[in-house]
Amino acid sequence: MRYEAPDTIDQAVQMLAEADGLTRVLAGGTDVIVQLRSGMVEPDLMVDIKRIEAMHAITAEGGGFRVGAAVSGAQLGEHEGVKALWPGVVEAVELIGSTQVQGRATMAGNLCNASPAADSVPALVVAEAVASIVGPEGRRDVPVDEITTGPGKTTLAKGEIVESILLPARPANSGDAYLRFIPRTEMDIAVVGAGISLTLNDDGTCAAARVALGAVAEVVLLVEPAADALIGSRLDEAALDALAAAASAACRPIDDKRGTIEFRTKVAGVLARRAAVIAQTRARG
Amino acid sequence: MSQIHVSTTINGDPVEYLCEPDETLLDVLRDRLGLTGSKEGCGSGDCGACSVTVDGRLVCSCLMLGAEADGKQVGTIEGLAEGENLHPLQRKFLEHAALQCGVCTPGFLVAAKSLLERNSDPTETEVRYWLAGNLCRCTGYDKIVRAVLDTAHDMKGA
């Protein structure tokens, strides 16, 4: 394996594009080094993007924030601005691993690793976050829900690198939340994850909502019927019941040691319901 | 494979080494530099026995390449004591019998030091969450948590 740590994204793209054989971007390494050490992947070239200065920046943009692809979970969690605007995204990223893992793991790496159980992805999907991708053909901006297509599979072409993720501006009276179920309180992979973002009208009714579920299908699911159950309501019991039913109905999970199909399906509804109430509380400010 | 030349700083001292591109920092520390205080419990980021700091951030050295340390400030367990003078955390671990076999201890100490540098007065819950990535198969954790809280208490009084 060759290891390269270029200073610019253009050099990084060129190295990846020109390389023969298997290549991997190295961000925090908390997935890819585990895969490398266990022999799951045997890259010929690994391109470390952390020497690219701009990738470490969190910058305000158009009322939102652009988060560089090398920003660690720990760094994101220390950013008061992002925490205030998108608390659900930050809490989802902070659920990844331990303090040690947080010191390295990135949001972009969580997305690009394309695990159906990746904790930040449901939160990013409901936030309508946009990945800014640089590749041999130039730059393109892609909504995060168009990045992954299945376990370990993405729509990134050879040589393409996610440079940053834009968390957009949001209307007043908006809130988001992410909850996951794991059998312990720390350090485990989500059995189910639920992200919700919503905006309230002045009279307290729900003007807009997005609901996404993790670990209940081969990709993170954006569940429109679940969002529709909230829109127009005050998140009363009937609306929350309808939300939970729609969330459960969308699930097509696997049966494994972490949870049965039945369990995951039920828990998806429960978590969606709880996350909606938290998002509502945050939207009220 | 051609080896990579790395210039770094470990516990304040400049260090140079050659390593393989796919070699972890943990392997470099232990096998090339003789710094065997950092332990390998799992090699997959789960146990924290390999904890070090890199530019002040707590990380698992088993999940970082040796090559990545170029130009960085690395802190290992060997940097805790000053000569014969144990770090207050080390003294409290002994006092509270917060170790049995000792394999997890370097990782706990490095992680706890990093906590106290950020938060000199942590609650028990904060200590437990911060140390959730450090596994111990012997002590049952309670003595470790007490030792960290007691260190914070004493350092505040000092």
Ligand SMILES: Cc1cc2nc3c(=O)[nH]c(=O)nc-3n(C[C@H](O)[C@H](O)[C@H](O)COP(=O)(O)OP(=O)(O)OC[C@H]3O[C@@H](n4cnc5c(N)ncnc54)[C@H](O)[C@@H]3O)c2cc1C
């Ligand atoms: C002990 C432990 C606990 C964990 N717990 C959780 C958890 O609770 N929840 C969770 O979701 N995950 C968890 N993970 C998995 C992992 O930490 C996360 O997925 C993390 O966000 C990955 O980010 P990274 O920067 O380390 O990615 P890397 O390992 O550097 O990269 C991951 C993949 O994405 C690609 N990639 C990375 N950055 C880019 C980019 N900018 N452009 C294009 N491709 C890129 C890499 O080539 C690689 O294929 C855990 C891992 C460990 C070791």
Ligand code: FES
């Ligand atoms: S050896 Fe690094 S976390 Fe276990």
Ligand code: FES
């Ligand atoms: S003292 Fe043996 S593992 Fe902790």
